[in-house]
Amino acid sequence: MIDYNAVLCNRIKEIPPSGIRRFFDIAAExxxxxxxxxGEPDFQTPWHIRDAGIYSLVKGFTKYTPNAGLTDLRRxxxxxxxxxxxxxxxxxxxxxxxxxxxxxxxxxFRCILEEDDEVIIxxxxxxxxxxxxxxxxxxxxxxxxxxxxxxxxxxxxLRAAITPKTKALLLPFPNNPTGAIxxxxxxxxxxxxxKDTNIVVISDEIYAELTYGQHHVSPANIPALYxxxxxxxxxxxxxxMTGWRLGYIAGPHPLVEQMTKLHQFGIMSAPTTSxxxxxxxxxxxxxxxxxxxxxxxxxxxxxxxxxxxxxxxxFEPRGAFYMFPCxxxxxxxxxxxxERLLREQHVAVIPGTAFGPGGEGFVRVCYAVSMKDLGxxxxxxxxxxxxxx
Amino acid sequence: MKKLLQLLENDCTLSTEQMASMTNMTEDEVRKQIxxxxxxxxxxxxxxxxxxxxxxxxxxxxxxxxxxxxxxGDGFDKVAERIYQYEEVESCYLMSGKYDMCVIIxxxxxxxxxxxxxxxxxxxxxxTGTATHFILKKYKEKHLVFKKQEEQExxxxx
Numbered sequence: 001m002i003d004y005n006a007v008l009c010n011r012i013k014e015i016p017p018s019g020i021r022r023f024f025d026i027a028a029e030x031x032x033x034x035x036x037x038x039g040e041p042d043f044q045t046p047w048h049i050r051d052a053g054i055y056s057l058v059k060g061f062t063k064y065t066p067n068a069g070l071t072d073l074r075r076x077x078x079x080x081x082x083x084x085x086x087x088x089x090x091x092x093x094x095x096x097x098x099x100x101x102x103x104x105x106x107x108x109f110r111c112i113l114e115e116d117d118e119v120i121i122x123x124x125x126x127x128x129x130x131x132x133x134x135x136x137x138x139x140x141x142x143x144x145x146x147x148x149x150x151x152x153x154x155x156x157x158l159r160a161a162i163t164p165k166t167k168a169l170l171l172p173f174p175n176n177p178t179g180a181i182x183x184x185x186x187x188x189x190x191x192x193x194x195k196d197t198n199i200v201v202i203s204d205e206i207y208a209e210l211t212y213g214q215h216h217v218s219p220a221n222i223p224a225l226y227x228x229x230x231x232x233x234x235x236x237x238x239x240x241m242t243g244w245r246l247g248y249i250a251g252p253h254p255l256v257e258q259m260t261k262l263h264q265f266g267i268m269s270a271p272t273t274s275x276x277x278x279x280x281x282x283x284x285x286x287x288x289x290x291x292x293x294x295x296x297x298x299x300x301x302x303x304x305x306x307x308x309x310x311x312x313x314x315f316e317p318r319g320a321f322y323m324f325p326c327x328x329x330x331x332x333x334x335x336x337x338x339e340r341l342l343r344e345q346h347v348a349v350i351p352g353t354a355f356g357p358g359g360e361g362f363v364r365v366c367y368a369v370s371m372k373d374l375g376x377x378x379x380x381x382x383x384x385x386x387x388x389x
Numbered sequence: 390m391k392k393l394l395q396l397l398e399n400d401c402t403l404s405t406e407q408m409a410s411m412t413n414m415t416e417d418e419v420r421k422q423i424x425x426x427x428x429x430x431x432x433x434x435x436x437x438x439x440x441x442x443x444x445x446x447x448x449x450x451x452x453x454x455x456x457x458x459x460x461x462g463d464g465f466d467k468v469a470e471r472i473y474q475y476e477e478v479e480s481c482y483l484m485s486g487k488y489d490m491c492v493i494i495x496x497x498x499x500x501x502x503x504x505x506x507x508x509x510x511x512x513x514x515x516x517t518g519t520a521t522h523f524i525l526k527k528y529k530e531k532h533l534v535f536k537k538q539e540e541q542e543x544x545x546x547x
Contacts, residue, residue, distance in 0.1 A: 020547060298396070355547075372400075
């Protein structure tokens, strides 16, 4: 009989399973749950984008595409990055179309990490960075961001985290779960810290289009960081295209070239139908993004007012579609708060601890849900808080 | 202030509190602004969009092309008024193109609609001709789709 324990590699066994799975299992048992848990847009992919995907099938475009992605898509991405973010990338040598932003992150880690190389990861942040680092023999170095700094990484915190082993700085902004964004001056301060090092910046900008009141600034916008920055982005959040699984990497040619090589062996090419739909999205989707952003912004304002009226201290999120209220005033841990709120009032939120150190005392609330559901959820949260008194 | 109207046009069940947060106004400002819109008839009313097909009530809708002789001095307005005052008329528009007015009426039965056209609409002096088109199936109205969206099996990611 085969011993699977001996078969599986230790690195994968050592990665803990997602701690929030059980919340979804509890929620699945209930039929009137309002889920503010899933980090996914609630809009459908705009029809003209879906239609472009369908039309590509009608035309019979079902073959592999070039490894790096369709030439026209890379042209469209290059135009888009310049138009929207003032970023210049050569479509032939600096862009790679990936299977979601997730593949982009995986490729970036795989192509740069040697054993014990350290990756600086601000925390709380999305759940995949540390496991992707660990599976590549790297060492995640989690740096706790603080509410008083509006959950931004500071240059001092960055400086203190750097060691001779540091290979990369991961910048997850606009941030899931806090909604924090970085300002130009933050990035310029990082540039001064990173000067004369060989540290690569991996910038996860999947929420770049979803900022409120301030335009997104990429580390690649800072001239001193451009050559050391790998931008990871995708179509999931901006165009509500999560299921299409399409993203892209923009970065220095020597890095993108190696990532393309790995992508060629591991993936071949990103899904063809999705790539044709994505050309339509990039060329004609700016107004869709604006409409969805506007909708999220209204919900964001309502939810923020709602939490503050209930007496929660809550940092105003400036990006993504999450709010990260502090639940210390309830006297509960974030796990207990989330579990009891779900069991007693049937509202699902994610405990801050799911996003790493720095998450205790907070819960993540996703506002990519209807105003009606947000209204009902706030009433239930109010009832829950009353019951704690 | 356009924003408030857009919110209401999309969903008039939003609470004053919700609209206030979403537009960065106070609740009092929202209430006053809505009252002003109602007073000057910018906001005509608030209705629910109902799919009567899902109920046991019989219902049929017709779109009627109407040709009209305009009156000296009043143009089409006086005729339009004579038409739209009928309870049965759901909508009434002056049109460019091949016919003059478009009248949408809803009734319980085909016969009810046909009787309205022949006995009331067509007998108005200025009406010179009508063509009635019955609506066979409604797919979408006011940006809302009648068919229920199918549930998709989703993944639970954070």
